[in-house]
Amino acid sequence: MALTTPGVVPIVPAMACQICRADDAAPFAETGGCKLFRCGVCGFVFMDPLPDAVTVGELYDDAYGGAESGYFAKVDKKLKRARRQLRWLGRLVPSGRFLDAGCNGGFVAEAARQSGYSASGVDPDPVSIAYAREHYPEIDFHQGTVEVYTATAPFDLVYCSEVIEHAPDVNRFVAALAALMRPGAILYLTTPDIAHWRRPRNVLDWDAFCPPAHCVYFSPGNLVTLLARHGLEIVKRRWNPKPGIKLIARKR
Numbered sequence: 001m002a003l004t005t006p007g008v009v010p011i012v013p014a015m016a017c018q019i020c021r022a023d024d025a026a027p028f029a030e031t032g033g034c035k036l037f038r039c040g041v042c043g044f045v046f047m048d049p050l051p052d053a054v055t056v057g058e059l060y061d062d063a064y065g066g067a068e069s070g071y072f073a074k075v076d077k078k079l080k081r082a083r084r085q086l087r088w089l090g091r092l093v094p095s096g097r098f099l100d101a102g103c104n105g106g107f108v109a110e111a112a113r114q115s116g117y118s119a120s121g122v123d124p125d126p127v128s129i130a131y132a133r134e135h136y137p138e139i140d141f142h143q144g145t146v147e148v149y150t151a152t153a154p155f156d157l158v159y160c161s162e163v164i165e166h167a168p169d170v171n172r173f174v175a176a177l178a179a180l181m182r183p184g185a186i187l188y189l190t191t192p193d194i195a196h197w198r199r200p201r202n203v204l205d206w207d208a209f210c211p212p213a214h215c216v217y218f219s220p221g222n223l224v225t226l227l228a229r230h231g232l233e234i235v236k237r238r239w240n241p242k243p244g245i246k247l248i249a250r251k252r
């Protein structure tokens with residue numbers, strides 16, 4: 001919906017909502033040269049223009065600050081946390097092929113391997129993948145985006161935590177996840193929840209609000225719609241006291 005103040009150029013995004021296809025977005029926030037819009041129909045919040053391939057590439061070169069920042073420190077704690085999550089997911093998928101889509105330094109993939117899965121990981125950040133390969137040589141790691149990753153066989157369990165908010169084309173991203181899963185396979189997905197009751201009222205005060213790295217923002221409702229379009233049905237949504245969505249979906 002265009003704002004029609006006389007003499008003012010309408011403030012509308014160039015593209016329709018990726019989730020509901022509505023052409024009804026209004027300005028939501030502007031920070032650091034990034035403009036964000038909110039779909040008036042489904043509440044999806046997105047950058048427009050979206051970051052281009054060059055920007056995205058720069059964002060993921062040593063995205064986590066590698067060893068210098070200590071991101072790869074506290075490995076034992078990360079592995080312990082991952083094993084706890086996998087015990088929970090293991091009730092649905094006790095064994096089989098596991099993929100961490102957006103695997104950072106490979107900690108969750110390693111926990112999956114220790115839990116008896118055949119584990120793989122994919123991440124666009126070369127520094128993370130180099131670390132993962134060096135420390136966990138038994139695991140199959142690939143450097144690149146989920147969107148272009150092709151596996152030798154489909155996966156039984158796909159783990160994708162805090163990654164989808166980085167994807168400029170969310171349909172392409174979810175289609176790629178779904179294509180990597182066998183029918184009946186389980187997806188564990190987490191992302192910030194822009195509609196959460198505990199999200200700071202001023203979105204600029206929210207630590208998860210960081211365009212252009214996070215270029216899209218979901219609410220539970222529009223995320224479920226997006227997943228359903230790609231054949232992924234919600235099995236369970238995990239209650240979260242923090243402004244994040246945690247859900248389990250199954251491929252039809």
Ligand SMILES: [Zn+2]
Nearest residue numbers: 017020039042
């Ligand atoms: Zn929409």
